[in-house]
Amino acid sequence: MDTLDPRRRQILDLVEQYARDKFGAPPFAADRDLVHYAGRVFDGQELRCATEAVLDFFLTANRFAERFEADFADFFGAPGAYLVNSGSSANLVALTALTSPKLGERRLRPGDEVLTVAAGFPTTLAPIVQNRLVPVFVDVGIGDYTALPERIAQAVGPKTRAIMMAHTMGNPFDLDAVSAVVKKHDLWLIEDNCDALGSTYRGRLTGTFGHLATFSFYPAHHITMGEGGCVIAAGQSAEELGRIVRSLRDWGRDCYCAGGENNTCGKRFSQQFGTLPSGFDHKYVYSHIGYNLKLTDLQAAIGCAQWQKLPGFIARRKENFAYLRKALAPYEDRLVLPVATPGSDPAWFGFVITVREGAGFSRTELQRHLEERRIETRALFAGNLLRHPAFLDIPHRVCGGLANTDRITESTFFVGVYPGLDAPRLEHMAEAFRGFLKKR
Amino acid sequence: MATPRKLRCTVSEILDHGDRVYTLRLKPEFPAPRFTAGQFLHLAIDPYDPSAFWPDSRVFSVASPPDQRDGLEILYSVVGRFTSRMEAELRVGSEVWAKLPYGEFVVAALPGTEAALLAGGTGVSAFTAFLRGYAACGGDDGSRVHLFYGARHPGLLLFRGLLQRLALARPTLRATFFAESGAAPGQGVEPGRLSLAAAWSALQRPAAATYYLSGPPAMIRGLGAELAARGIPPERIRVDAWD
Numbered sequence: 001m002d003t004l005d006p007r008r009r010q011i012l013d014l015v016e017q018y019a020r021d022k023f024g025a026p027p028f029a030a031d032r033d034l035v036h037y038a039g040r041v042f043d044g045q046e047l048r049c050a051t052e053a054v055l056d057f058f059l060t061a062n063r064f065a066e067r068f069e070a071d072f073a074d075f076f077g078a079p080g081a082y083l084v085n086s087g088s089s090a091n092l093v094a095l096t097a098l099t100s101p102k103l104g105e106r107r108l109r110p111g112d113e114v115l116t117v118a119a120g121f122p123t124t125l126a127p128i129v130q131n132r133l134v135p136v137f138v139d140v141g142i143g144d145y146t147a148l149p150e151r152i153a154q155a156v157g158p159k160t161r162a163i164m165m166a167h168t169m170g171n172p173f174d175l176d177a178v179s180a181v182v183k184k185h186d187l188w189l190i191e192d193n194c195d196a197l198g199s200t201y202r203g204r205l206t207g208t209f210g211h212l213a214t215f216s217f218y219p220a221h222h223i224t225m226g227e228g229g230c231v232i233a234a235g236q237s238a239e240e241l242g243r244i245v246r247s248l249r250d251w252g253r254d255c256y257c258a259g260g261e262n263n264t265c266g267k268r269f270s271q272q273f274g275t276l277p278s279g280f281d282h283k284y285v286y287s288h289i290g291y292n293l294k295l296t297d298l299q300a301a302i303g304c305a306q307w308q309k310l311p312g313f314i315a316r317r318k319e320n321f322a323y324l325r326k327a328l329a330p331y332e333d334r335l336v337l338p339v340a341t342p343g344s345d346p347a348w349f350g351f352v353i354t355v356r357e358g359a360g361f362s363r364t365e366l367q368r369h370l371e372e373r374r375i376e377t378r379a380l381f382a383g384n385l386l387r388h389p390a391f392l393d394i395p396h397r398v399c400g401g402l403a404n405t406d407r408i409t410e411s412t413f414f415v416g417v418y419p420g421l422d423a424p425r426l427e428h429m430a431e432a433f434r435g436f437l438k439k440r
Numbered sequence: 441m442a443t444p445r446k447l448r449c450t451v452s453e454i455l456d457h458g459d460r461v462y463t464l465r466l467k468p469e470f471p472a473p474r475f476t477a478g479q480f481l482h483l484a485i486d487p488y489d490p491s492a493f494w495p496d497s498r499v500f501s502v503a504s505p506p507d508q509r510d511g512l513e514i515l516y517s518v519v520g521r522f523t524s525r526m527e528a529e530l531r532v533g534s535e536v537w538a539k540l541p542y543g544e545f546v547v548a549a550l551p552g553t554e555a556a557l558l559a560g561g562t563g564v565s566a567f568t569a570f571l572r573g574y575a576a577c578g579g580d581d582g583s584r585v586h587l588f589y590g591a592r593h594p595g596l597l598l599f600r601g602l603l604q605r606l607a608l609a610r611p612t613l614r615a616t617f618f619a620e621s622g623a624a625p626g627q628g629v630e631p632g633r634l635s636l637a638a639a640w641s642a643l644q645r646p647a648a649a650t651y652y653l654s655g656p657p658a659m660i661r662g663l664g665a666e667l668a669a670r671g672i673p674p675e676r677i678r679v680d681a682w683d
Contacts, residue, residue, distance in 0.1 A: 066445040080442040266682025
């Protein structure tokens with residue numbers, strides 16, 4: 001195998017050395033450097049793995065994708081993991097999988113309802129609309145920013161067939177309440193775990209409660225591949241759902257051969273599908289109206305290096321969150337600080353703040369103060385998605401009003417807790433908050 | 441199903457059963473991906489270069505249980521060019537490549553159902569992992585599984601001791617052995633070739649059973665045709681066969 005070629009080793013060693021020289025960060029300078037809300041955190045290992053994939057030059061998913069999927073599936077105790085090119089693609093594939101004819105009477109059909117929240121990222125909602133299903137919105141809590149549990153039970157109607165929600169900002173939604181509703185009404189559950197890789201609820205990893213779970217590896221997320229995402233399936237339908245997910249990802253084809261492979265099932269020319277002639281080439285038999293959402297082995301190689309760092313990344317996110325929580329505690333009379341859902345241990349994505357009514361300043365004023373000090377802030381994604389141009393006219397139902405969601409749209413933002421935030425950056429953030437709040 | 445993964449493996453043991461039939465035990469460099477009893481792997485003798493395509497390979501049922509992911513076991517009988525190379529070239533310590541899991545030849549032993557597993561020769565390897573798991577469950581859940589296993593002579597009834605122990609471990613599991621020659625009284629081996637007639641008479645509700653066939657192509661073709669002639673619908677005739 002040419003991975004033992006001495007020139008290859010030389011190249012890889014040089015790349016690692018280059019990475020150290022090029023990306024070794026100088027000390028933080030508050031008057032010059034941005035304090036990002038998120039970002040890639042890496043070292044020479046990522047560049048080394050990426051270069052390995054380049055030298056393989058297989059390009060499409062190969063040994064690194066296989067390795068990542070195996071490790072990822074094992075981490076969650078899932079029978080399989082399916083890499084896709086983004087977290088949004090993961091959501092699209094997961095929700096679409098539930099519409100597969102292969103599920104028979106259990107499949108979602110146009111007009112069926114899916115419970116979700118409006119305070120989130122658009123691509124949790126978009127696949128519901130794209131599949132001609134009807135989203136049913138419930139409000140969220142201020143402080144935990146997850147669906148109000150009592151509303152979930154109230155929102156179930158005769159056409160409700162599924163729940164698809166995110167563990168917003170890494171904070172698990174009330175999985176006791178949701179799981180009870182899922183069980184009582186025999187619903188499908190998709191956990192959008194894009195913000196929550198490593199979060200636990202009652203000691204169990206989020207992403208293992210639903211029938212399907214989705215993940216994102218965009219640079220803002222817990223680990224990155226640049227672009228990338230993943231789907232896992234769990235429970236009794238896991239094998240079946242996994243096959244459907246893979247088919248939808250890979251053009252909708254029935255065959256599961258990897259790129260460049262033939263007849264791995266040994267039945268390429270001996271089956272009959274649809275009204276095709278018996279023995280029609282299985283590589284070109286399509287059982288779904290699918291997409292091409294695969295990623296490259298280069299991305300997966302970076303992911304393999306990042307995967308080794310995940311425990312450290314999660315610990316750092318929790319530490320940074322705890323630092324900000326403590327630093328801002330004196331100002332809780334004017335700021336709603338984030339709280340973990342009872343029973344959960346979040347691998348926080350960000351530190352969410354809602355400016356209290358009567359605080360004496362607006363969210364925008366506080367954000368401007370921070371941004372002027374080069375501290376990045378972000379809205380809690382879209383705020384109320386129903387107020388965006390794309391979603392104004394979608395068929396939907398709202399259960400119990402969205403007062404908190406609207407309040408988030410007006411008064412909520414977040415700052416980072418990502419592992420790239422070191423002590424000087426955190427101190428700078430805390431000082432900037434103090435500087436603003438002491439004057440008010 | 442798990443995404444298939446390519447694994448460099450070392451041959452850790454070769455058992456010679458005689459008549460050019462072997463068990464091959466492999467030690468993968470990483471734990472094998474999760475697989476289901478009845479699935480198979482592709483084995484390559486030539487080195488795999490990740491910058492190139494997968495080399496020439498052949499498929500073999502994984503005979504080892506799914507919870508044993510740090511060691512894989514396959515059976516093979518020398519019948520063609522590839523298996524001749526295996527016999528000639530593989531030694532303990534040899535490096536080979538495997539990729540797995542593949543296939544959907546999964547036995548469904550559900551309450552109220554009867555599964556008839558018809559195995560010829562090394563085709564039994566498609567069932568061994570399942571039978572280990574089934575026997576380990578113990579008890580009577582209303583399912584019935586009956587293995588009918590034939591070989592050329594009793595010495596080639598691989599795993600016979602294990603299969604007999606498994607059948608004793610769970611009352612809902614039965615095993616009947618056939619040998620074309622050399623079967624002596626008291627061995628627990630029926631003389632003659634594995635036949636559908638014998639299986640049919642041994643099953644509780646043969647017309648309602650699901651049949652799983654694994655073995656030489658001629659055996660599968662013959663038994664498949666007989667089952668169809670007896671009115672068994674195609675969805676209840678599951679075949680472990682490759683192009």
